[in-house]
Amino acid sequence: MSRIAEKRDAQREALIDAAERAIAETGLAALKARDLAAATGISLGGLYNLVGDLDEVVLRVATRTLARLDGVLADSGAGAGTPTERLVAMALAYCRFARDNLALWRALFEHRMASDSVLPDWQTQSQWSAFAHISAPLRDLLPGGDEQERVLLARTLFSAVHGVIALGLEEKVVAVPVEALEKQVGKLVRALCAGLTSGA
Amino acid sequence: MSRIAEKRDAQREALIDAAERAIAETGLAALKARDLAAATGISLGGLYNLVGDLDEVVLRVATRTLARLDGVLADSGAGAGTPTERLVAMALAYCRFARDNLALWRALFEHRMASDSVLPDWQTQSQWSAFAHISAPLRDLLPGGDEQERVLLARTLFSAVHGVIALGLEEKVVAVPVEALEKQVGKLVRALCAGLTSGA
DNA sequence: TGTACATCAGTGAACGCGCGTTCACTGATGTAC
């Protein structure tokens, strides 16, 4: 790799760094090419030498966010304990991740709405490792069930937890006590697991 | 009310009708003042004699949508049966409403992101009657619990169902079989109710 | 080492588009006499 290519790569990284910081601070909607250029010391035109598109920047940031989330979920679900407690731990980890990375996390879901072209490949499942991480404890919880069934259930479980967190973190006006949210999430997962095992 | 005021009111209604149709067909993001004027036969400038703002139009449409949803939820939860089955019926009704009014339903949640001013009063709880409708069956299900606790639980239950439906209806590419979604929603609510009663 | 030339990353002014909102005007409707 030539010196020039190295510099380009470094600049591109700096660009993504700046975009990540900008989204984290002011949200996806406030991400502007001019601001990004100013923040990195790159000229407006030069930005398009590093990146084809503003969308590409957003996509790269989203990929990073998903990678971090993946790590968090993998760690949180790795511990010992009952399947239920492992699922609870993962849900709480997701909750904390969402709170700590609020704008970046939201960006994952806002972006899809904008680009009406081919949706950016994540959310199609490939990048969403959440389901994969959920699968293991779920298999321990319901060893008898159909595998196909369990895949759907993993998605449902994730969606339910996601819904509670998304709506719980929504109101910006009043600062919702985070502990209350975590408590509800824990309650949800525990009740669900109890209901699933008793009913099956 | 003078003849002129009557005409104004009729035009305003026609305007909201057109906006509702437009959102239902092409989504909130595609709602343009010019299109709305053209669709109703009102001139672009005249539109602002009927309405202060495009936001006001959106808000009025959202209010209508919420009112319809309110009716659907009230009806679906009114039947006899166990508390669990009533909650299941309401969740399925919500699922069907979301599917049948996809864009209008999405508009309820997309709008909040846009207007950074005072949030439009719904979603603050007042207009969201969903929680109120859920409360009754929930009281029957858990007669012992704290009322304060139950309010939180109603919100959590709704959010969980909402999450499953929202993510389930998301992928536009592949047409997800609706029956599968309804099945998962039913499963979720049943498992939750079972878990809540056994655990308490 | 020095000189002339070529390349190309870097620049920012300008383009182009979309779109909500305004405003000077007009023509139909209503009123006074």
Added chain:
DNA sequence: TGTACATCAGTGAACGCGCGTTCACTGATGTAC
């Protein structure tokens, strides 16, 4: 009933702003001799 005038809903061209993207240029860097 007719005539002159006032009002005001209705009009659409124009304003204003935001913003992603392009492109003609320039100046630093590298190369050839």
